[in-house]
Amino acid sequence: MLPQALENLVDAIGRLPGVGSRTAERYAYFLFKSDQKIARSLSEALDDLHDGIKTCPKTFALISAGETLSPLYTDRARDKSVVLVVEEPLDIVAIEKTHSFHGTYHVLGGVLSPIDGVEPKDLHIKELLKRLDDDDVQEVIIATNASVEGESTAIFLQKALRKASPAVKVSRLARGIPIGVDLEYADQITLTHALNGRTEL
């Protein structure tokens, strides 16, 4: 029904996560109708993607191919004694946007998941434990997601950190009612967390 060239693009776009055929058609038609420059810049960005990016060997954040370590690690203004542990590199972007954290990051590269066969050795846990000494770490903030896997990874990490260095402070991001959500709309589990984690005024 569609020209082969458009059909190919619809297929290729349809591989993106959460993009159905209707959305893929809409994107493809937009790219066809709009200035050729837009399609070209997207195509060029795709070509440069894999050669232009690598992983920081210390923090496992994504860095440019020309860099040796993550700028968020080498920056002298960042406090190396505080390490925030996240699942994936994009989580760093979310935290950085708050402008409220001035320590360094450590990307696990996933979460423990017996079903998917992800074991502790598949995550960058060994490298995190090594950083405790290397960077004289005082606090590790665990910022894995609130999923079952994220929670069990947090518990595993806490134990591993305690064992490796009993003095290091281990913390977890607070759970509670998000800003802008009314009490009556908060779910039970969130509310339980908010109650248990209440702060004294």
Added chain:
Amino acid sequence: MLPQALENLVDAIGRLPGVGSRTAERYAYFLFKSDQKIARSLSEALDDLHDGIKTCPKTFALISAGETLSPLYTDRARDKSVVLVVEEPLDIVAIEKTHSFHGTYHVLGGVLSPIDGVEPKDLHIKELLKRLDDDDVQEVIIATNASVEGESTAIFLQKALRKASPAVKVSRLARGIPIGVDLEYADQITLTHALNGRTEL
């Protein structure tokens, strides 16, 4: 915060309609994490897009660069005496998926819109009127959208068709309650249309 190569891809993806920065980041990271083949096939499809597609000079549907006329027009099984008029080429895909229409198509290339400066001469109306004679058209089905512009374009078309060939039957897609929607959830305008357009059993 992100490597330049990833940032460039996020920017390029962010130009797609309805894609915000979070979604663009998610797509870009997916393309980076998954097999390089996926990014490459998308990049190749983009490169072929503009050279591989042109517009059918008769129906204004999208066709491959190697074709002279739309296969949906030249196909002998299609009834040239019935023409379904749509706003955009992708509307053809939606109709074809029903397998309920066996006539030919005509793409207007938009709708009349005084605000956006779209006048009758900017749409493929002249070419539609020419087809009335050329293809011995008996019926024109107007399938513009139910927007204000779509409706006024339909009225304009109806008058132009009547004037050009008083014998031609002009029809419009039925408006009514969609399948799967309960009466109580149907909006007022749809319900009015459903009532006025009721069919005798």
